[in-house]
Amino acid sequence: MAQTVSGASGQVARAVVLFAGAVAFLFPFYYMFIGSLQAMPDTSPAGALPSTGLTLGNYREINAQVHLVRSLVNSGIFTGGVIACTVVFGVLAGYALARLRFRGRGTLFAVVLLVQVVPFQLLLIPLYVLIVRSYGLADSYPGMILPYAINTTAVFVFRQFFLQLPDELFAAARVDGAGEVRILRSVALPLVRPALLTVVLLTFIGPWNEFLWPFLITKQTDMQPLAVSLANYISNVAARAANPYGAVLAGACVLAAPAVALFIVFQRYFTSTNIGSGVKG
Amino acid sequence: MPATLLPGGPIRATRDRVTALLGRHPVGLALVAPYAAFIALVFAYPFGLSVWMSFHEYFFTAPGAQVDRPFVGLRNYSAVLSDPGVRQAFGNIVVFLLINVPLTVVLALLLATALNRAVRARMFLRVAYYVPYVTASVSVVGVWLFLFSSGGLVNKALGPLAPDPSWLVNEHLAMPVIAVFVAWKQLGFFILLYLAALQNVPRELYESAAMDGASRWDSFRSVTVPAVRPATTLVVILATITGANLFTEPYLLTGGGGPNGASTSPVLLMYQRGVEQGHPDVAAAIGVLLVIGVVLVSLLNRWLLERD
Numbered sequence: 194m195a196q197t198v199s200g201a202s203g204q205v206a207r208a209v210v211l212f213a214g215a216v217a218f219l220f221p222f223y224y225m226f227i228g229s230l231q232a233m234p235d236t237s238p239a240g241a242l243p244s245t246g247l248t249l250g251n252y253r254e255i256n257a258q259v260h261l262v263r264s265l266v267n268s269g270i271f272t273g274g275v276i277a278c279t280v281v282f283g284v285l286a287g288y289a290l291a292r293l294r295f296r297g298r299g300t301l302f303a304v305v306l307l308v309q310v311v312p313f314q315l316l317l318i319p320l321y322v323l324i325v326r327s328y329g330l331a332d333s334y335p336g337m338i339l340p341y342a343i344n345t346t347a348v349f350v351f352r353q354f355f356l357q358l359p360d361e362l363f364a365a366a367r368v369d370g371a372g373e374v375r376i377l378r379s380v381a382l383p384l385v386r387p388a389l390l391t392v393v394l395l396t397f398i399g400p401w402n403e404f405l406w407p408f409l410i411t412k413q414t415d416m417q418p419l420a421v422s423l424a425n426y427i428s429n430v431a432a433r434a435a436n437p438y439g440a441v442l443a444g445a446c447v448l449a450a451p452a453v454a455l456f457i458v459f460q461r462y463f464t465s466t467n468i469g470s471g472v473k474g
Numbered sequence: 475m476p477a478t479l480l481p482g483g484p485i486r487a488t489r490d491r492v493t494a495l496l497g498r499h500p501v502g503l504a505l506v507a508p509y510a511a512f513i514a515l516v517f518a519y520p521f522g523l524s525v526w527m528s529f530h531e532y533f534f535t536a537p538g539a540q541v542d543r544p545f546v547g548l549r550n551y552s553a554v555l556s557d558p559g560v561r562q563a564f565g566n567i568v569v570f571l572l573i574n575v576p577l578t579v580v581l582a583l584l585l586a587t588a589l590n591r592a593v594r595a596r597m598f599l600r601v602a603y604y605v606p607y608v609t610a611s612v613s614v615v616g617v618w619l620f621l622f623s624s625g626g627l628v629n630k631a632l633g634p635l636a637p638d639p640s641w642l643v644n645e646h647l648a649m650p651v652i653a654v655f656v657a658w659k660q661l662g663f664f665i666l667l668y669l670a671a672l673q674n675v676p677r678e679l680y681e682s683a684a685m686d687g688a689s690r691w692d693s694f695r696s697v698t699v700p701a702v703r704p705a706t707t708l709v710v711i712l713a714t715i716t717g718a719n720l721f722t723e724p725y726l727l728t729g730g731g732g733p734n735g736a737s738t739s740p741v742l743l744m745y746q747r748g749v750e751q752g753h754p755d756v757a758a759a760i761g762v763l764l765v766i767g768v769v770l771v772s773l774l775n776r777w778l779l780e781r782d
Binding site: 199208210211214215217218219222224225228234236237238240261266282283285286288289290293294297298301304305306308310311312313314315316317318319320322323326339340342343348356369372373374376377398401402404405407409412420424425428438441443444445446448449452453454455457459463 | 485495496497498499500501502503505506508509510512513515517518519520521523524527528531534535539581584586588589591592595597598599600601602603604605606607608609611612613614615616617618620621623625626627629630654658663666680690707711715718719721722725726727729730741744745748749754757758759762764772
């Protein structure tokens with residue numbers, strides 16, 4: 194009796210905690226969306242549930258200020274370039290680290306572990322010197338992509354995936370006389386799809402959301418990804434606009450939408466096991 | 475390559491020598507070459523350059539220009555350490571970590587434990603929790619600016635309790651708001667880490683705790699918390715690194731580390747000193763000190779969390 198009562202109250206307490214958590218995480222997103230549709234900001238608690246006066250004017254305003262399409266294309270090229278490099282070179286590296294024996298493998302793996310704990314910001318100044326001053330890659334896509342080109346967590350995810358494939362698969366192919374490249378092409382790669390989706394998801398959020406690096410190296414507005422042009426709008430222009438928050442929130446919605454949509458659609462490829470293996474190696 | 479597959483004296487001997495030199499699958503070297511080159515170019519070399527710059531007089535030059543960059547010993551470091559702005563920024567990060575790290579660990583473990591036992595709406599809750607993590611800082615900073623502005627929803631809801639000056643322009647509250655913002659934004663990721671750890675806790679431990687008459691809270695304290703301790707170490711270290719890398723939030727949320735530098739972070743200072751004011755050598759010294767700090771804090775945390 195006592196057991197079931199405490200079990201029931203425990204369940205209620207748990208549900209309250211979980212639900213309160215969900216509200217705390219989701220409410221700012223709801224508020225962002227509603228605020229982006231209001232012609233005049235209504236910050237009273239009742240204003241969080243507006244019934245009339247919704248408009249797309251804020252989207253027109255932010256588009257007039259930062260050229261959304263151009264910025265989205267820049268974000269897309271930056272992100273696409275990083276994903277392409279990560280997938281191609283990450284699969285090769287992950288496969289080699291998982292299944293091949295070659296000189297220097299242990300050293301490379303140790304270095305890779307170390308890389309994960311070196312904060313990118315330490316490298317900020319030297320990378321800026323190298324890429325902007327020495328290589329002259331300011332205001333260019335390669336300059337944006339280069340420091341992010343191969344996502345180390347993705348290499349780990351691929352390595353973990355290839356490690357857990359059964360050995361017999363590879364042994365059979367070797368008995369048939371297949372070379373290592375052939376095994377990679379016709380045995381390992383066709384199986385890689387689930388790991389591929391995890392990798393694309395977790396690689397996507399890096400460059401798409403990144404602000405500091407593209408902000409440093411793009412001075413021309415027509416090269417800036419959306420995160421940078423929106424941030425510049427927030428820090429420079431917004432103060433002079435009629436409904437500054439409306440336009441900021443409209444831009445924020447445009448920047449957030451692709452990432453949020455991807456993660457809702459493909460949420461089952463972004464689970465604790467996938468991420469755990471990626472982080473812990 | 476096919477030649478090495480044929481049986482035969484001289485070829486086999488060559489193959490053995492190749493194996494001894496390069497390993498059983500030399501092709502692996504070719505497969506990792508692009509990644510190894512990337513690490514060398516984007517991590518190892520800049521890392522070394524950063525340390526080198528911090529001991530030399532370094533300034534920006536036109537591409538290809540040859541200039542003298544004299545060794546200056548610890549001059550950049552003494553410049554950094556005697557700069558009150560730098561000391562304030564490091565102090566701000568301490569405030570940030572003291573609020574952010576405990577908040578992150580407690581809330582992430584609490585929500586992960588609740589989520590681990592939840593039956594209904596698991597998928598919805600999981601997605602709800604990591605939506606802030608996958609969204610751009612710039613984007614969610616926009617809505618936090620709106621929520622915490624002086625006439626914003628938070629102050630309207632608080633009425634007479636609203637702080638004056640308001641949150642983001644109050645020198646005692648700016649850094650705590652940033653610490654809470656970052657905890658909120660990163661929590662989903664840490665919940666996923668804890669979920670993975672919780673799934674590896676053997677059920678028998680809970681069962682035997684229940685048999686000993688332990689309450690739910692007792693078994694959380696005596697079974698769950700010790701069992702996820704390695705995950706806690708990881709969460710604390712990752713949260714510390716995230717905190718040390720703080721840039722976007724003070725730059726945008728508090729208008730460039732304001733008020734009066736109360737929310738300046740070391741990375742924001744690196745940007746201001748290095749890029750805006752053209753002293754990359756000083757900025758590199760700040761970076762080196764920051765990393766030494768992160769390593770020390772991580773070792774301390776590890777020692778605190780893993781000793782018995």
